[in-house]
Amino acid sequence: MNSIFVVATKDLPRAKVGGVDDPSVRWAGAFASYGGHGATQSSTIVYEIEPGGRLGWHTDATEETQYIIAGTGELRMEGGKIQQVKPGDVFVIPTPIRHDLANTGTETLRAVAFFAAPMFTQHFDNAMIAPDVHVLGTPNRNI
Numbered sequence: 001m002n003s004i005f006v007v008a009t010k011d012l013p014r015a016k017v018g019g020v021d022d023p024s025v026r027w028a029g030a031f032a033s034y035g036g037h038g039a040t041q042s043s044t045i046v047y048e049i050e051p052g053g054r055l056g057w058h059t060d061a062t063e064e065t066q067y068i069i070a071g072t073g074e075l076r077m078e079g080g081k082i083q084q085v086k087p088g089d090v091f092v093i094p095t096p097i098r099h100d101l102a103n104t105g106t107e108t109l110r111a112v113a114f115f116a117a118p119m120f121t122q123h124f125d126n127a128m129i130a131p132d133v134h135v136l137g138t139p140n141r142n143i
Helices: none
Strands: 015-019 026-035 043-049 058-060 064-070 073-077 082-085 090-093 099-103 109-115 121-129 133-137
Antiparallel strands (some): 026 043, 073 099
């Protein structure tokens, strides 16, 4: 890659994701970059969680750093630890810590997640719609 890759993230269409058996698992996201598509060593997702929604319990195959742009929520970690998050907060989730993020506020929680790999997978406890699988990740992954 020989040039800078700029993405107008507000214009990216978001894929809607939800839990097959849990209506509180609902969010929408889009890949801004990943290996072979704007990046060679990392991946970036922009996503939103509506009030009352959450990502769903999962583990990531690589370290993840998140930046909260808008809204408030609870970062829930395996073992019962809960951290409140708000706009401007940055947090790092080491591999393989099981976690969830819930929108506890009245406005849409908007965030950017940066992953330390050009390709990764996420393993969710719940089967996710679409397409009724437990594993999500970059479009270039091999499952």
